[in-house]
Each structure stands twice: as structure tokens, then as C-alpha cells.
Amino acid sequence: MRVPTDVLVVGGGPAGLALAAELAGRGLRVRLVAPHPPRPFPPTYGAWLDELPAWTLACLAEVWTDVRVYTGEQPTPLLRPYALLGNARLLGALLARAGEGLTWTVGTVRGAEQVGEGWEVHGTGGETWRAGIVVDAGGHMGSLTRPRHPGGAALQTAFGLVAHFDRPPAPPGGMVWMDYRSPHLSAAEVREAPTFLYAMHLGGSRYLVEETSLIARPGLPRALLERRLRARLAALGTPPREVEAEEWVAFPMNAAAPCPGPLLAFGSAAGLVHPVSGFQVAGALRDAPILAGAVTGALGQGGPAAAARAGWAALWPPERRASREVALLGVEALLGMPGEQLPAFFGAFFRLPAPEWHAFLAHRTDAGTLARTMLRVFAQAPNAVRLPLARAALEHAGPSGRALRAAWDLR
Ligand SMILES: Cc1cc2nc3c(=O)[nH]c(=O)nc-3n(C[C@H](O)[C@H](O)[C@H](O)COP(=O)(O)OP(=O)(O)OC[C@H]3O[C@@H](n4cnc5c(N)ncnc54)[C@H](O)[C@@H]3O)c2cc1C
Incomplete structure (x- = not known):
């Protein structure tokens, strides 16, 4: 009799493998599907x-x-x-952390449908894989889910x-x-x-x-x-x-904070790239055990649907959603800034006390801290930089503007 798969992870990048390793390390049976066999991640991280x-x-x-x-x-x-990061060593360490509970399957996922309590996942080669939970870690454009920009x-x-x-x-x-x-x-x-x-x-x-x-x-x-x-x-x-x-x-x-659905997502597919630095890998390595812990705990108590809900709640709690709104305001400010002002902007940024700019570039910083840092950069920057910052705050006075104002009121 074939052993059923608890979780199928789509994607063999650092996020997918880190999550698969944490899930397998907690005793779940995990199948990772990627178009390539295990290989050192190609980019320089x-x-x-x-x-x-x-x-x-x-x-x-x-x-x-x-x-x-x-x-x-x-x-x-x-x-x-x-x-x-030494990518070959990172790959080896993640595979070792996963142990026997991980099956790496070479294939390309083309779709998935809910059947009973779980999923049937279809490959482009005609394969069908069954699993209780499916996680899209298919990279920046997603595979089964689509990040919004x-x-x-x-x-x-x-x-x-x-x-x-x-x-x-x-x-x-x-x-x-x-x-x-x-x-x-x-x-x-x-x-x-x-x-x-x-x-x-x-x-x-x-x-x-x-x-x-x-x-x-x-x-x-x-x-x-x-x-x-x-x-x-x-x-x-x-x-x-x-x-x-x-x-x-x-x-x-x-990427905007994703809408939770019955499928989970992780890594860049889940919008977890830092909107100002572009960093993601360190955050994925830190988030993987948090997500795996939430999924494993809820799976035992409430089944796959409860596990997917718990996973989304662990990955994108309300504070993280609010902080993404503020960060996206920063993105619009950078996009609207005349290029010759960027050095002055970053000059002001790196003159901030180290804990402040460190927190701004971190993965789970709350909205209030982000907003206060942005306001401090604003205070320190020359007028030519302030103008585009103020314009972005006014033009994007939707959710991100509201988040910024709420943070300002709470300071
Ligand atoms: C060249 C480059 C350099 C970067 N440098 C840094 C850096 O220094 N630091 C940093 O933090 N971030 C960096 N980033 C940003 C980001 O962290 C990386 O893009 C990172 O690889 C994203 O990890 P991921 O696991 O989410 O997705 P990916 O690494 O893109 O992995 C996606 C996986 O999904 C697979 N896949 C996709 N579709 C399917 C499908 N339908 N079926 C099955 N498998 C599928 C792919 O083959 C791949 O295995 C860099 C990005 C690039 C492109």
C-alpha cells in the first residue's frame, strides 16, 4: 500500500525546500515537486x-x-x-534536515483540484499526486496561486x-x-x-x-x-x-499581502520578498519552522483545511499585512523619486540609528516601526527628497496611507 502524502510542496527553491525540510523534520510525509532534481540554487544569495x-x-x-x-x-x-550563502552546502543542510520524510519528485505541476478532504495535483506529464495539503512555493509568479502587484x-x-x-x-x-x-x-x-x-x-x-x-x-x-x-x-x-x-x-x-485560500503559498509565491531590499531567503529560512509548526499542529487537530487556515494565519498575521501596506507606500515613494535624489534618500536612511534601519529592512517588522522610520527619514532628508515622499503619501492615501497615519497617531 502506498504511503499517503501529508503535504505536497510545489517548487525546489530555497523557500520550498526549507518548508519541506521543516515539515518532514516534524514527522509529516512530504512530496516536493520541481522540474529539476535537487541542485544548488542558481542565484547568488x-x-x-x-x-x-x-x-x-x-x-x-x-x-x-x-x-x-x-x-x-x-x-x-x-x-x-x-x-x-554557499548554495551547495545550504542544499545539503536542508536535505539532511528533511531526512527520510521527504520525497523529491521531478515534474511540473499544471493544476490541482480539491477531492474530499485533500487534493489531486496534476503534472504536465499526466501524473496525479494526492496530498492533504498543497503549498505553492513556485517562485515570484507562483504556480497554482498568483501573487498580486x-x-x-x-x-x-x-x-x-x-x-x-x-x-x-x-x-x-x-x-x-x-x-x-x-x-x-x-x-x-x-x-x-x-x-x-x-x-x-x-x-x-x-x-x-x-x-x-x-x-x-x-x-x-x-x-x-x-x-x-x-x-x-x-x-x-x-x-x-x-x-x-x-x-x-x-x-x-x-507583492501585496495574499488572500488566504484553500491552497497555501510560501516564499516569493506568497509575496514574502522584502519590498524595499528585495531580500527573501533569510526570511524564508526563519519563517519555514513557524509555518511548519502551525500546519503540523492544526493538521493533527482539525485536518487539512484547518491546517491551511492555520498556515495562512501564521504566515500573514494582521500585523504583517498592515506592515506590508506601509512598505508598499515606501515602494511608491521610491518609484516616484527622481533618480538623482536616491543617494540623498539612502544617505538619510543610513544616518538613522542602526536598530532603526536594521528593523526597516527586516522581514517581520510591525507597521508602526516601519512608519516611524519612514517619518524619521523624511525629517532628515533634504527638501528635494521630501517632496516625492509626501506626494506618494498623498497619492496612495488608500490602505497604506491609512496605515501610515494610524502608526503616526500611535507613536
Ligand atoms: C539572480 C537573483 C539573485 C537574488 N539574490 C538574492 C539575495 O542575494 N538575497 C535574497 O534574499 N534574495 C535574492 N533574490 C530574490 C529571491 O530571494 C530569490 O528569487 C529566491 O530564489 C526566491 O526563492 P523561492 O524559493 O521563493 O523561489 P525560486 O527560487 O524561484 O524557486 C521556485 C521553484 O519552483 C519551481 N517551479 C516553478 N513553477 C513550477 C511548477 N509549475 N511545477 C513545479 N515546480 C515549479 C522552480 O523550478 C523552482 O524550483 C534573488 C533573485 C534572483 C533572481
């Missing part, structure tokens, strides 16, 4: 060291203590260690190179989180489509350098970012000697 769960310390490829931003000619040291998707895009350099393109031994100096761009280019350098020294003559558009609607095209990266390196007098790999980054930043 960075995260603040203090946001990663302790067990991931064994999975780090690099940690930098020299972490800087440039919002003017002089660097601002961030005094906050930043880590690069108010006003249309606003994308973070970046073009990067991992390459060897004869002269360092960034500080040896360090990482540059954001360098808004633009010796390679005209004033008009900066105004219309601001981009910054994100760079890591990977040891020896090896660096990752990425020309990054923090957020734009529509997103900047790959060819433009590649041209800009090469122009920046030429302007710095540090062309790459030997290119090892290219990286293309493009994903939406402005």
Missing part, C-alpha cells in the same frame, strides 16, 4: 549575518565585516556583517559578472552593498533610471560585480544594465580579465 538562523552558519561561503554604501564620494561603513509589477533588475580582475573593482576584503557613484552615466541617465553597484570580493582576484536597479516599473532591460556595468568598470579602469559567470536578476518587489 546574500543576507545580513544576524538575520540568518544559527544552523546556516555552516553553509556560508563568505562573511564580510567591511560592508559599505556610497551615497556620496565617501563611504559609509555599515558595521553590520554580511554573508554569502498593485499598480503592476515593479521589478528589481541587475546584471552581474563573477570575474577575475587585474585591478580590484571594489575594496579588497570587503563588500559594497550599494554604490550610487555614477562616473559612467550622464545626469539624464541617472535621473531617469538610477543604478548602483553591488560588489563582493570573493577572494584572490575574483569579484562579483552587479549593476543594479533597485526598483523600476517597468524593470530595466538586461542589455542596458550589462552596457552600464561594462561602462562603469571601464570608467573605473578595472575591466574584467576573465569572466567566470553572468548573473541576471529580475523579480517583482511590490
Whole structure:
């Protein structure tokens, strides 16, 4: 007799596998369906060291203590260690945490229907998998569910190179989180489509350098970012000697809090990308045990439907929904800001006391803290930055405006 599946997870990215591992580690039978076998996650994943769960310390490829931003000619040291995840080690650690309870099935999910208390999930190859609970961890556009992006998707895009350099393109031994100096761009280019350098020294003559558009609607095209990266390196007098790999980054930043339904979602499919930084992985590694705990507990007591409800409540409690409304207001403010003002905006942001900007970039910060931080940046910023911030608050005086005002009243 075949062993029934408690949970089917769609997607073998960091979110899907982290959740599958936590569920299997709690004794549930989990099937993960992805079009590929287990493989190290392709993107380069960075995260603040203090946001990663302790067990991931064994999975780090690099940690930098020299972490800087440039919002003017002089660097601002961030005094906050930043880590690069070793994706092969992370994959191995997650598979080990999952143990025997996880079955990885290579396939592509095309649909799912509720049958009795559970689900029948259909694959493009004609397969049918049965499970009590289904979780969509199919990435930024979802697989069985569809994240919503108010006003249309606003994308973070970046073009990067991992390459060897004869002269360092960034500080040896360090990482540059954001360098808004633009010796390679005209004033008009900066105004219309601001981009910054994100760079890591990977040891020896090896660096990752990425020309990054923090957020734009529509997103900047790959060819433009590649041209800009090469122009920046030429302007710095540090062309790459030997290119090892290219990286293309493009994903939406402005997902709304999802509507709970009978299917669960997790990771970027559940709108869990941070709307201002674009980070998601550290948050997924932290949220996975919370979601798995809620699902496992409710499954034992009330069955699959109760487990799905408990999962949504654990993942998107009312405070998190309110805080997403405030963060989306920040997104609209960034989108409406003339490009040449972004360095001044981030200059004011990084002058805040460290606990405040850390909290702003964290995954589960409440709406009141987010709103207070935004108001402090507003107070510190020059007038040219304040104007677009105020305009965004007025133009988006819907739920996010109300959340901001409520937070202000509660301060
Ligand atoms: C190049 C790049 C760099 C990034 N860098 C960072 C970073 O440094 N730090 C950070 O926190 N975030 C980063 N992000 C943002 C985000 O965290 C990542 O996109 C992350 O991979 C999202 O994880 P996920 O598991 O939700 O989705 P994904 O990693 O996209 O995984 C989705 C999975 O679902 C599978 N799938 C999709 N559809 C189906 C289907 N129908 N059936 C079965 N399987 C399906 C896919 O094959 C894949 O296995 C980056 C994103 C990109 C693109």
C-alpha cells in the first residue's frame, strides 16, 4: 500500500525546500515537486549575518565585516556583517534536515483540484499526486496561486559578472552593498533610471560585480544594465580579465499581502520578498519552522483545511499585512523619486540609528516601526527628497496611507 502524502510542496527553491525540510523534520510525509532534481540554487544569495538562523552558519561561503554604501564620494561603513550563502552546502543542510520524510519528485505541476478532504495535483506529464495539503512555493509568479502587484509589477533588475580582475573593482576584503557613484552615466541617465553597484570580493582576484536597479516599473532591460556595468568598470579602469559567470536578476518587489485560500503559498509565491531590499531567503529560512509548526499542529487537530487556515494565519498575521501596506507606500515613494535624489534618500536612511534601519529592512517588522522610520527619514532628508515622499503619501492615501497615519497617531 502506498504511503499517503501529508503535504505536497510545489517548487525546489530555497523557500520550498526549507518548508519541506521543516515539515518532514516534524514527522509529516512530504512530496516536493520541481522540474529539476535537487541542485544548488542558481542565484547568488546574500543576507545580513544576524538575520540568518544559527544552523546556516555552516553553509556560508563568505562573511564580510567591511560592508559599505556610497551615497556620496565617501563611504559609509555599515558595521553590520554580511554573508554569502554557499548554495551547495545550504542544499545539503536542508536535505539532511528533511531526512527520510521527504520525497523529491521531478515534474511540473499544471493544476490541482480539491477531492474530499485533500487534493489531486496534476503534472504536465499526466501524473496525479494526492496530498492533504498543497503549498505553492513556485517562485515570484507562483504556480497554482498568483501573487498580486498593485499598480503592476515593479521589478528589481541587475546584471552581474563573477570575474577575475587585474585591478580590484571594489575594496579588497570587503563588500559594497550599494554604490550610487555614477562616473559612467550622464545626469539624464541617472535621473531617469538610477543604478548602483553591488560588489563582493570573493577572494584572490575574483569579484562579483552587479549593476543594479533597485526598483523600476517597468524593470530595466538586461542589455542596458550589462552596457552600464561594462561602462562603469571601464570608467573605473578595472575591466574584467576573465569572466567566470553572468548573473541576471529580475523579480517583482511590490507583492501585496495574499488572500488566504484553500491552497497555501510560501516564499516569493506568497509575496514574502522584502519590498524595499528585495531580500527573501533569510526570511524564508526563519519563517519555514513557524509555518511548519502551525500546519503540523492544526493538521493533527482539525485536518487539512484547518491546517491551511492555520498556515495562512501564521504566515500573514494582521500585523504583517498592515506592515506590508506601509512598505508598499515606501515602494511608491521610491518609484516616484527622481533618480538623482536616491543617494540623498539612502544617505538619510543610513544616518538613522542602526536598530532603526536594521528593523526597516527586516522581514517581520510591525507597521508602526516601519512608519516611524519612514517619518524619521523624511525629517532628515533634504527638501528635494521630501517632496516625492509626501506626494506618494498623498497619492496612495488608500490602505497604506491609512496605515501610515494610524502608526503616526500611535507613536
Ligand atoms: C539572480 C537573483 C539573485 C537574488 N539574490 C538574492 C539575495 O542575494 N538575497 C535574497 O534574499 N534574495 C535574492 N533574490 C530574490 C529571491 O530571494 C530569490 O528569487 C529566491 O530564489 C526566491 O526563492 P523561492 O524559493 O521563493 O523561489 P525560486 O527560487 O524561484 O524557486 C521556485 C521553484 O519552483 C519551481 N517551479 C516553478 N513553477 C513550477 C511548477 N509549475 N511545477 C513545479 N515546480 C515549479 C522552480 O523550478 C523552482 O524550483 C534573488 C533573485 C534572483 C533572481
